[in-house]
Amino acid sequence: MSMKNYPQGLLFSDEIQKQVREKFCNVESDSFGKRIFFENSGGSLRLKACIQAVADIDSHPDCLGRHQAQADVLDAIVKKGYEDLRIIFNTQKGSIITYLSASQVMFNIVGAIAHNVKGKNMVVSVLEHPSGFDSVEYYAKQTGRELRVLQSNPATGCIDVDEVIRNVDKDTVLLSCMYSSNTTGGINDIEKMVEAARAINPDVYIIVDAVQHAPHGLIDLSKLDIDAMDIAPYKFFGCRGSGVGWVSDRCAKLPHNRILCYSEDTWELGSTAPHVFAGYSAIVDYVCWLGSQYIDSADRRTLFEEGIHRIELQERGLLHRALEGTAMLPGLRSIPSVQVICDNPDLTQRDFILPITFENLDVTTAAKEYIKRGIYVFERKSPNHYSKRIVESLGLDGVIRVSPIHCNSPEEVDAFLRATMEIAKL
Template structure:
């Protein structure tokens, strides 16, 4: 795998912008990946290149034809990356905007019945579902997630599924707890009772961790925010099934093909997602011998998952002679110590210290993390735990064991100082 290949770790890190330093603050460890992953250098170059092109698609000139070809290639790349041979891809303003559009279309375009979600979900799906359920006069039912594990499973969904469940939303990975959800199992449970239900998945937090397989999920919509999967801000990517596409949806009058996109798209956005797929392809070639592109992407996802597991284990259990978080006095790990659902993220609290103060002290020691407050973004997770905030430490596969060690040393200093002052 990756951890026993120092040269590969160095090569991976070299492909990302600002991997070890902030352009405003200087050297730092970046453990704020859940807020937005690092950007591939190739994405930076592509963005600049396409921002300079004045032409639009659909014109009678070589530049316009080339732009269309780039978009077509990007959509083909997306099919391979997400493993989605059917359905269609398109881009929008952001992942949140796309989730709202898909959920709105599904709720308004289906008959009387229920809208089902869970308390684990990000407000991107919960807000859209609640708003449009109210507009359409449909009940919006939320399945309770498990506070102890920071997750939700098919067994929790199943009692709430009725034959008239028209729309269901699922969060693939929580940006607060870092726990992954078995989307396929939940979708299967829903379809045993409501086979025609439109199922829409928020994959925004999950995508950077690889192992995407839409064909196996039996769903109708999947949305990601590319800035959280090594691309850039300014667009979102959505996949929809033929069933969701067939519902009446907004588009320009008489537009051919009942399109989902509004206005002229940014070709550079599409091409930067091709850069992401190319990176997964490259990484897969470093950790496997397969010549099939999809198989290389799968191999990359497995390697990413394994490395991130090792990093979170080191953070929790310790590395070298450094104690892990579980052994530090006053430190509580959300979702439990040994949780197999964890995807590169550890959220913690420190007894007697406000979360923002811990984040500041970490920053002063060169570690970038983030405070999750019990607000409209994270209150659904933190409030039931009796917390007003938590410290989110989020990693990606380009982070290193040395960075984890630096974090643990910083946490030891912070905790010991707090103990001495108590």
């Protein structure tokens, strides 16, 4: 199925929507009452199966590698978790890394490259999460390299390929760029960026932060000639407390902190947490289940691909509804005093993140007004370190970030639009 065939998306049937929502915790309410959760870029709604895995598995005191049957079960859970991470990345090459957070993953990878690869400059995007930007800046200073920053296109919220061509040269150590922005929603053309960078410097190390994009669009490392990628399960319907990275064979063998009795391409440190790996499998199980509602296949990656495609189409359909509204309700593009930032008309180049502003309200006040109406969103603004560099690159001092996911419904989007109209009149 080509995603380009559905430029306005394709919503779930009522039955699929119902089944999807039943698989998530706290979809319509939390312990504080009924609400609509449109803050999934801060950490997505959780799958019930991921939460249950913690209770079912971590309640056992047993460790891996022992003689009792429970240890064998734990070994199998961890093995399957690694296999399912490779389903997500779609590669059997390279090494998998797990830490407590995706930020730790990024800092460790960037540090290994910076300390062991020759070159005079390091390149990073202005749109990066601080884990990406700060790690490159930190190690550039520590190793005496020039820091070069790819600037954003305010019209699309993306990084243009020309920026890569302008900044990467034969002396570039590494290039780091997000797959999609967690503030603008713009999807970067990573394949063309990689091709452009390798045409200039075939040996450059390339890192892609896929934390934002992985839950919303397909990742396929078999088609990307890169050296590292990270994802965050807590933004992929899973639990907090782990970050996952992948490194290429050449990157994996760079000197790094490791247990010396293990192979030189092993990055894992300390005992594994089987319930965390069960959570990885629960995420893949869910996406495959969704794919199985549309196609019949015995291949797990095939089902996973279909599931992600269906998530992408559903979210694009919700995005189109939010922007254009319905016959009875105006969309964001038509509500006076509301501005959609980086409003790229090509919805195939956007994850479902809506950065908006109000003419009559600052972004913090507006976010609180949404919360008063039972809709959870969040502001990204200067001088907050997580936001300043990004929003200022767009010529702004802040935006309200609206970030639903596929289990949100058209009715919730409509409720958001009604709240927006009220807030616009304040």
